[in-house]
Amino acid sequence: MKKILITGATSGFGKASAEIFAREGNEIIITGRREERLHDFKKELSEKYGAVVHCLAFDVQNKDAVFDALSNNPLIDGLDVLVNNAGLALGRDLFDEANLDDWETMIDTNVKGLLYVTRAVLPVFIKNKKGHIINIGSTAGKEVYERGNVYCATKHAVEALSQSMRIDLVRHGIKVTAVHPGAADTEFSLVRFKGSKEKADAVYSGYKPLYAPDVAETIYYVTTLPDHVCLNSIVMTCKAQPNSFYLHRSTEQEKS
Numbered sequence: 672m673k674k675i676l677i678t679g680a681t682s683g684f685g686k687a688s689a690e691i692f693a694r695e696g697n698e699i700i701i702t703g704r705r706e707e708r709l710h711d712f713k714k715e716l717s718e719k720y721g722a723v724v725h726c727l728a729f730d731v732q733n734k735d736a737v738f739d740a741l742s743n744n745p746l747i748d749g750l751d752v753l754v755n756n757a758g759l760a761l762g763r764d765l766f767d768e769a770n771l772d773d774w775e776t777m778i779d780t781n782v783k784g785l786l787y788v789t790r791a792v793l794p795v796f797i798k799n800k801k802g803h804i805i806n807i808g809s810t811a812g813k814e815v816y817e818r819g820n821v822y823c824a825t826k827h828a829v830e831a832l833s834q835s836m837r838i839d840l841v842r843h844g845i846k847v848t849a850v851h852p853g854a855a856d857t858e859f860s861l862v863r864f865k866g867s868k869e870k871a872d873a874v875y876s877g878y879k880p881l882y883a884p885d886v887a888e889t890i891y892y893v894t895t896l897p898d899h900v901c902l903n904s905i906v907m908t909c910k911a912q913p914n915s916f917y918l919h920r921s922t923e924q925e926k927s
Contacts, residue, residue: 673894674750676700678731678788679757681708683857684807687887688754693722695891700746702727703757731757731784732776741791750795752803752894755785758829760822774821781825785832793840800844801898805890806833808851809915810906816916826851830904837903846901848893853908853915855881877920878911 675692679685680701692699693716703709706728713724725746729736741747758781761773789804796802811819812826833849840847856875886907893902911919 672697673752674698674700674747675752675754675894676702676747676750676792677754677756678702678784681705681712683756683883684852684855684886684890685754685756686712687883688756688890689716689724691884691887691891693720693724696720696722698723698725700725700727700750702729702731702740704728704730731788732779734783734787737784737787738791741788742794747792747795749799750792750802752805753789753792753796754890755788755804755806757784757788758807758825763818764820765818766820769820777821777825781822782828782832785829789836796840796845797843802844803846803848803894804833804836804840805893806836806847806849807886807890808833808849810851810853810908810912811915812849812851813906814915833904837901848902849904850886850890850893851904851906852881852886853906853912854878854918855883855886857883878918879909880912881907881909 675697677685677689677692677699680689681703685701685703689699689701689712699716699722701709701712701724706726709726709728713726716722716724727740727746729740731737759777761776762770764770785806806829808829809826811823812830815823830849830851833847837847854874889905889907893905896902911921
């Protein structure tokens with residue numbers, strides 16, 4: 672049994688990952704901004720799998736809240752895996768037309784939030800001379816596409832930080848893995864298009880995208896490898912997506 676901390680665990684990849692880790696008998700710490708949803712999810716996992724689940728409610732954008740929740744918290748003693756999942760995209764605008772508040776939120780969540788959480792738990796990993804950091808990036812961190820601008824920049828930062836962490840922390844016996852999913856049908860697009868279900872659904876028309884459990888199974892898999900094995904970077908897409916901006920869309924009959 673391992674102890675796993677997952678940020679952004681109330682939806683998408685984080686929620687699916689928590690479910691798989693709980694199903695496989697691990698102790699999990701789920702975090703997110705929505706405290707009521709965290710506690711409802713904790714109850715669901717405990718009843719379904721008999722899992723040991725803990726909740727920590729905070730916003731990764733808030734440095735003080737992150738360190739208050741995690742630093743010197745006995746709950747994270749013996750932590751084995753950190754899944755830096757909390758992240759988002761806001762807007763799909765041309766650079767000169769984009770909303771600056773959207774830029775700030777993406778940078779504060781996708782980059783600074785990842786940094787805050789990682790630094791807050793690192794003393795435990797360093798003390799134990801082991802640990803595994805899994806950073807959730809995106810194919811947008813590999814290739815830039817039109818109207819992606821700052822979102823792509825934040826995910827390029829996740830890839831660069833993952834490489835840097837891997838180099839800097841290897842002396843402590845810490846693994847670092849970056850997982851870069853392509854198009855995935857989760858709440859992500861609904862957030863990106865600010866609640867417009869029509870626009871969000873259009874993103875996935877004409878092909879079968881990844882789903883949250885697909886990505887979660889990959890996240891779980893990398894934690895099951897022998898201690899001396901580390902997958903440093905994984906790019907995963909659905910069959911219809913060969914890179915970050917090209918999709919082969921077909922008829923509904925072919926899609927199914």
